[in-house]
Amino acid sequence: AAGVIQSPRHLIKEKRETATLKCYPIPRHDTVYWYQQGPGQDPQFLISFYEKMQSDKGSIPDRFSAQQFSDYHSELNMSSLELGDSALYFCASSPGGLEEQYFGPGTRLTVT
C-alpha cells in the first residue's frame, strides 16, 4: 500500500539558510499535517491543510511557511534557519481529517 512520502530524508543546512521539505500524502488523502520532533521530545504540531487551505496552526515559527498544492502535496519552507530548528520533521496525511493520521518517515534536518 502506498504510504506518505517525504523528501529529502536528510538535509544539512547552515544557519541563516533556507530549506524546503516536501510531503506527498497517501492517494485520496486530502489533509496534510506537519510535526516537528526535537531530540528526546514528543512530536509538536506545526500546521495542517485541508483541501489546499490552512486548517489549523500550531507552534510554527513565523520564519516557516507551508502550503498545499493542487495535487495535495505539501511543502514546508523554512527560512533564516537556526540551530534549534534541527529536528525530525514529520508529515502525516488523513482522509478529511477525521481518521487516523498516517505518518511519513520524516526528514531529519540538521542546522550547523
Next chain:
Amino acid sequence: DQQVKQNSPSLSVQEGRISILNCDYTNSMFDYFLWYKKYPAEGPTFLISISSIKDKNEDGRFTVFLNKSAKHLSLHIVPSQPGDSAVYFCAAKGGATSGTYKYIFGTGTRLKVLA
C-alpha cells in the same frame, strides 16, 4: 502546558508478560485517542485508536482502555514480544466541536521487552 502526559519515560517487561502503558490528559474536549509506535529514525506507526464514546477497543494483542472520568487511557500488550520494543506515544485529537483535528502527543514511553 502538557495536555497529554505519559509519566513513565521507560518500561521493561519480560517476553510473554503483559505490558501496560499509561497516558493521562487534561482537555475534556478530546474525543479521539490513538497509540503510535515509533522506531528510531522512522515515522510513528499507528497502532490502535479509541473514540471517547467507548471504554475499550481490542485489536489482536493490543487493547486500549479509556477512563473518561479519570481522563486516563492505557495500552495493554499481551503477550509482549521483543519486536514490541519501541517508543510508544499516545495522542489525543479534538473533535469537530473543538474546531481542530490536530493531534496532541504525549512525551512517549520507551518499552523494552526482554527475551
